[in-house]
Amino acid sequence: MAFTTTFEDLKSGRAPIAVVGLGYVGLPLAVALSRHFSVIGFDISEKRVAELAAGTDRTGEVLPDDLKAATVAYTCDPARLREAAVVIVAVPTPIDAHRSPDLRPVTGASRTVGANLAPGAIVCYESTVYPGLTEDVCVPILEAQSGLSCGHDFFVGYSPERINPGDRAHTLATIVKVVAGQNQACADLLAAMYGAVVTAGIFRASSIKVAEAAKVIENTQRDLNIALMNELALIFDRMGIDTLEVLEAAGTKWNFLPFRPGLVGGHCIGVDPYYLTFKAQSLGLQPQVILAGRTINDGMGKFIAEACVKRLIAGDVKVKGARVGILGFTFKENVPDLRNTRVIDVVRELEEYGVTVITHDPQADPDEARHEYGIELSPLEELRDLEAVILAVAHKDFNALTLEGIRHWFRTPQSPLLLDVKGFFDPAEAEAAGYRFWRL
Numbered sequence: 311m312a313f314t315t316t317f318e319d320l321k322s323g324r325a326p327i328a329v330v331g332l333g334y335v336g337l338p339l340a341v342a343l344s345r346h347f348s349v350i351g352f353d354i355s356e357k358r359v360a361e362l363a364a365g366t367d368r369t370g371e372v373l374p375d376d377l378k379a380a381t382v383a384y385t386c387d388p389a390r391l392r393e394a395a396v397v398i399v400a401v402p403t404p405i406d407a408h409r410s411p412d413l414r415p416v417t418g419a420s421r422t423v424g425a426n427l428a429p430g431a432i433v434c435y436e437s438t439v440y441p442g443l444t445e446d447v448c449v450p451i452l453e454a455q456s457g458l459s460c461g462h463d464f465f466v467g468y469s470p471e472r473i474n475p476g477d478r479a480h481t482l483a484t485i486v487k488v489v490a491g492q493n494q495a496c497a498d499l500l501a502a503m504y505g506a507v508v509t510a511g512i513f514r515a516s517s518i519k520v521a522e523a524a525k526v527i528e529n530t531q532r533d534l535n536i537a538l539m540n541e542l543a544l545i546f547d548r549m550g551i552d553t554l555e556v557l558e559a560a561g562t563k564w565n566f567l568p569f570r571p572g573l574v575g576g577h578c579i580g581v582d583p584y585y586l587t588f589k590a591q592s593l594g595l596q597p598q599v600i601l602a603g604r605t606i607n608d609g610m611g612k613f614i615a616e617a618c619v620k621r622l623i624a625g626d627v628k629v630k631g632a633r634v635g636i637l638g639f640t641f642k643e644n645v646p647d648l649r650n651t652r653v654i655d656v657v658r659e660l661e662e663y664g665v666t667v668i669t670h671d672p673q674a675d676p677d678e679a680r681h682e683y684g685i686e687l688s689p690l691e692e693l694r695d696l697e698a699v700i701l702a703v704a705h706k707d708f709n710a711l712t713l714e715g716i717r718h719w720f721r722t723p724q725s726p727l728l729l730d731v732k733g734f735f736d737p738a739e740a741e742a743a744g745y746r747f748w749r750l
Contacts, residue, residue, distance in 0.1 A: 315432070315499060317502040326350055327394060327397075328350040328394035330353075331415075332362060333358075333400070335400040336351070337369065338372055339471075339482060347506075356386050362377070365378050368675065371473070391427070392426045395430070396434060400437060402437065403416055404577065404650070416437050424452040429464065431464050432464070432467055432491075432499065433464065438529075445492075461492060465491065468515075468522055469487060470488055470521060470522070472487075472525075484509065485508070487510070489514055490514070490515040492518060526586045529579045529581075530582060530600055532579050534599065536570075536574050540607055552737065572610070572731065572750065575641035575642075575649075576641040577647070580608075611652050617748055619665070625725065627697050631664060633666045633695055636657065637701045637702060638701065638702040638705055639670075639679060640674050646673045654685070670693060671687055694719055696719050696726075697722075702731050716728075717743075726745055728746070728747050729747075730749040
């Protein structure tokens, strides 16, 4: 079967576009596309579909007015996918407990799409994957479920998502979109479609594998740069040097990159490198640098918890049973996203020492925290009789907190212990106020 869908078919609404997965990536895309095309928004979660139909987005990625104005047809019915000329798969690609790629969301979505695939349609993946996964894993599933032949009866493309949760400056429209198709006609249509909503421009990759590789190394590069900062923090902590002061001094040189140490979580930076290393290892290669960076970053929660415990001991505080408050539980500031948050590493390590941890996060969904991590988030008023406070995530909600204001949270307010992971407080002010202060 020849590839027959045209951009005019999309523009006129004769050929709808379906977005599969309405999370942090899929929803903003569906809303943006709906301004120009007929869009079907599919998600397996009935609760999610009902919320969106009612005009509520718990992720906060789409502004309420934009969501209200969107003309997306939200549905849980997979049969609606048969109407679509282009199906965009935007489901998460996490890792499992062994840090191997968990392909269940993307393979499950492929089975659903394949079982409801219209002849002549394009299936474009946005999910972050290792090079080759689209063609080697997803295409056979699509063929098996549909009974159609890829490249003849249907076509595939890849355009990696570049959503940065909570970022209002770098949005779908303002980030260059990488696009690849299995043939020129497919690539042309995808480029025109995405070009209608991405003002920053389109970059055409020469192949699907190149586009897949480009995405996975974007976050691998960031991960390694942060790993270097974290290793420096480990060294400078042992030397009694303030890491952020060192970085501020080094940053006066024009070509010094402004990375900072911290907990590396989320659905991208802390996950994507494992997709690349998994593929490399399957080819008989041992990626030493990438895995070394991952080892450092995965160990930062333990390091922060141990920094707290050491200072409790130095202050003659009994560690077992000590109450420690943690401010922030999401993977980054000003988002409700709990996926792969590494604050959980701090919590678990402290609990191993017998510490009672009270975690507060005004952005996070308490039900999600309970379901995903078994963590009971506490209201602010429960932060009392504490031996230490760890500021783990610098939410804007915490901007109103002052050193004097939080002093009453402590059991011994004369010499409170404050650990600042994010460089939120001024060290000189904290020490002048009588705090035993530590920052990463």
